[in-house]
Each structure stands twice: as C-alpha cells, then as structure tokens.
Amino acid sequence: MSAVKSVWQYYAPSREILLLLEVFRRMVNDSIRIGLVNDASSLRKLSLLSYNQLAHYDSPSRYKLCAISRAAGILAARNKSARRGFPTRTPYAVRQQLVSCYGFKVRNGWLEIPVARGKRFSIPLTKHVLEVISQPGVKVRSFTLTRNRLSLCIAREVATVECTSTVGVDRNLRNLTVGNDHQTRHYDLSKCVKIANATVRIVASFTRDDTRIRTGLASMYGQRRTARTGHLLHNATKTIVAIAVQRRTAIVLENIEGIRSLYQKGNGQGRKYRGRMNGWSFGEAQRQIEYKARWVGLPVIRLSRRETRGSSVTCPRCGERLQSDKKLKRKLWCSGCRIVMDRDQVAAVNLARRGRVRFARSRPLIEAQGGAVEAVKGNPTPTVIPGVDAPKLTQPTKS
Numbered sequence: 502m503s504a505v506k507s508v509w510q511y512y513a514p515s516r517e518i519l520l521l522l523e524v525f526r527r528m529v530n531d532s533i534r535i536g537l538v539n540d541a542s543s544l545r546k547l548s549l550l551s552y553n554q555l556a557h558y559d560s561p562s563r564y565k566l567c568a569i570s571r572a573a574g575i576l577a578a579r580n581k582s583a584r585r586g587f588p589t590r591t592p593y594a595v596r597q598q599l600v601s602c603y604g605f606k607v608r609n610g611w612l613e614i615p616v617a618r619g620k621r622f623s624i625p626l627t628k629h630v631l632e633v634i635s636q637p638g639v640k641v642r643s644f645t646l647t648r649n650r651l652s653l654c655i656a657r658e659v660a661t662v663e664c665t666s667t668v669g670v671d672r673n674l675r676n677l678t679v680g681n682d683h684q685t686r687h688y689d690l691s692k693c694v695k696i697a698n699a700t701v702r703i704v705a706s707f708t709r710d711d712t713r714i715r716t717g718l719a720s721m722y723g724q725r726r727t728a729r730t731g732h733l734l735h736n737a738t739k740t741i742v743a744i745a746v747q748r749r750t751a752i753v754l755e756n757i758e759g760i761r762s763l764y765q766k767g768n769g770q771g772r773k774y775r776g777r778m779n780g781w782s783f784g785e786a787q788r789q790i791e792y793k794a795r796w797v798g799l800p801v802i803r804l805s806r807r808e809t810r811g812s813s814v815t816c817p818r819c820g821e822r823l824q825s826d827k828k829l830k831r832k833l834w835c836s837g838c839r840i841v842m843d844r845d846q847v848a849a850v851n852l853a854r855r856g857r858v859r860f861a862r863s864r865p866l867i868e869a870q871g872g873a874v875e876a877v878k879g880n881p882t883p884t885v886i887p888g889v890d891a892p893k894l895t896q897p898t899k900s
C-alpha cells in the first residue's frame with residue numbers, strides 16, 4: 502500500500518522565484534480559460550489545447566505542463582460541484598502557488614529547483630524536513646511553493662498492519678474517547694473549547710467601525726486559534742494511532758459528513774450552543790487520524806450514518822436503549838443491566854464493535870491470529886447486540 506503525506510517549512514524567496522510564481526499563476530488561469538471556452542477538463546484534452554498557447558510565457562516547459570495539470574484539477578473540481586448541484590463561480594487562481602513534480606533535486610540538505618533555462622534556485626531544508634524525508638523508503642514526489650512556504654509531498658510503501666481487533670474513536674466536544682471491550686481511554690480536549698471561547702470573546706470585543714480592519718484582526722486570531730487547537734489535536738491523534746498500531750487494532754470512525762447541518766439556524770438550538778458545536782474541529786481530528794494511520798499502514802474503518810445510528814444510546818452489554826437523566830451528567834442508565842455507564846465510553850465501545858463486524862466481513866483471513874478468532878467467529882456471544890450487530894454478521898462474506 503502506498504502512503505502519501507506532506508511536510509512543509511518556511512523559506513525566503515528570491516526575486517526570480519516570485520516572478521516564476523506569478524507566471525505560473527497566469528499560466529494556470531490561461532489554461533482554465535481555454536478549458537472553459539472549449540469545455541475540456543481532462544488533462545489530455547487540455548494539454549493538447551493549451552500547451553501551444555502557453556508558448557509565449559517565459560518559463561521552463563515542465564512548469565507549463567504542471568500549470569495545465571493544476572488547471573485540469575481545478576476544472577475537474579468545478580465539474581464535480583456542478584454535478585452535485587452546488588453553485589459554482591468561474592474558477593480563477595488568485596493565490597500564487599507553484600506545484601511541480603519535475604526537475605527538482607534534493608542534494609546535501611538543499612532543494613534545487615529550475616527557475617529558468619540553465620538556472621537553478623536552492624532552498625536550504627530545515628532539520629525537521631530533512632529528518633522526515635530521509636526516513637527509509639521515503640520518496641519525494643513533488644514540491645509546492647507559495648510566497649513563503651515550501652511543501653514537499655512524500656510517499657512510501659507500507660505494509661498493512663494485520664489487525665486482530667478494532668478500537669472505536671468517539672469524537673465529542675470536550676474529549677476524544679478511544680476504546681473497545683477491553684479498555685477505553687479519554688483524551689481531554691476541554692482546552693480546545695476554552696481556546697475557542699476566548700477567541701470568540703476577543704473577536705466580539707472589537708468595536709472599530711471598519712470591517713476591513715475587523716476582518717484582518719479576526720483572521721489573525723482565527724489563525725492563532727487553529728494553530729493552538731491543531732497542536733492539541735496532533736498530540737492526541739499521534740498517541741491514538743501509536744497505541745492502535747502497538748495493539749494491532751484497526752481504528753473505527755464515525756463518518757461525520759453533514760454534521761454541520763445538525764447545528765444550523767432554525768434547528769431550535771441556542772446561538773451559543775450552535776457556535777460551540779460548529780467551532781469543534783471534527784473534520785480536523787478525522788483528517789489527522791486518517792493520514793497518520795495511512796502513513797503507518799493501519800486500516801481505518803469509516804462507518805456510515807446508518808451504521809452508527811444510536812451508537813451512543815445503546816447498551817453495549819444487552820442492546821437496551823439507555824436512559825439519560827439530568828442528574829447524571831454524560832452518564833447513562835441501563836434498565837436491563839441496572840448499571841450506570843459513561844456516555845462517551847458507550848459510544849466508543851459500540852463503534853469498535855460495529856466496525857469489527859464490518860472488518861470481519863471484509864478480511865476473514867486473519868483468523869489464525871489469537872484475537873481475531875474472537876472477532877471473526879462472533880465468539881463474544883454475550884456481547885452481540887440483538888437487532889444491531891447480529892444481522893450484519895449473517896450477511897454474505899466477501900473474500
């Protein structure tokens with residue numbers, strides 16, 4: 502399995518690089534225009550149409566190809582949106598961004614890229630970047646330049662981790678709960694909520710009557726907030742993936758597509774509650790877990806909305822619907838088992854179990870290993886939830 506991720510750093514551009522960035526942006530926009538006029542969005546068609554028309558640009562020809570490829574990507578994204586019925590505007594590249602997979606070299610800790618015929622520009626790579634790209638098996642596929650950042654796309658071949666069990670990751674406002682039948686673990690993220698609240702308060706306190714300045718300041722604080730919460734999330738997701746690899750458990754996530762529509766104006770929720778729920782970086786947590794897992798070859802199972810229905814209110818022991826009580830904060834009561842359970846733990850355990858059912862169906866060959874017997878044969882009979890897990894076990898097994 503091939504895994505891809507990127508690593509970035511800042512750099513100081515030269516005048517030539519800035520010029521090249523602008524030329525690249527214009528070439529992309531030219532190709533987009535040509536593609537729109539001729540209704541062409543495939544790379545092949547677009548390069549046949551626009552390569553000759555880019556002849557007057559003073560740039561290495563490999564960048565022309567990359568510009569066309571980028572334009573094709575932008576056009577394809579637009580077509581996709583149009584197919585799905587989203588309104589689209591005429592695409593136009595505003596930000597300067599140069600992507601290329603040709604002609605660069607990493608030599609003695611420098612990245613060398615061609616800027617004009619016979620001329621190269623060298624960027625000193627930071628210690629961190631060098632460390633990442635010199636790991637065994639890592640290949641640099643392409644580089645991306647903006648006005649102050651260099652990003653390297655790197656790839657490597659990884660063997661898939663043979664998993665014997667699953668672990669569910671339940672995302673909540675104040676924590677990530679990771680667990681399965683054996684144990685659960687909380688990753689406290691209440692600090693993210695605090696940071697978000699502080700940012701909202703600060704931005705709301707700006708009273709200057711000039712939207713441009715207010716927007717500028719708000720975006721500054723927004724970036725700060727993203728950086729701080731991102732850091733906290735990175736710490737948690739890194740540990741989650743590392744532990745999952747160690748225990749050979751595939752990660753099960755709830756697909757949270759469309760979660761924003763749950764908290765929209767007119768849904769009968771308070772403004773503050775909506776703001777809090779929409780301020781949560783559900784997608785970011787998922788993105789981090791998925792790319793980190795992919796990089797080490799750990800399988801990730803995404804459960805659809807239907808598969809996760811009721812996962813936080815169903816008793817993992819008997820399948821009874823759990824009762825909530827104002828007095829029990831984030832705790833639930835099962836009238837069948839007569840015990841109080843933690844809401845987040847219940848969700849994580851249920852996710853792990855439902856994911857395991859799917860996992861067992863798709864890869865029945867790992868039975869030989871210890872824990873898998875339990876998972877594959879549906880051996881933990883006391884824990885199968887009637888009406889939820891059982892029907893899925895009976896579905897035909899694909900091999």
Ligand SMILES: [Zn+2]
Binds near residue numbers: 817821835
């Ligand atoms: Zn129960």
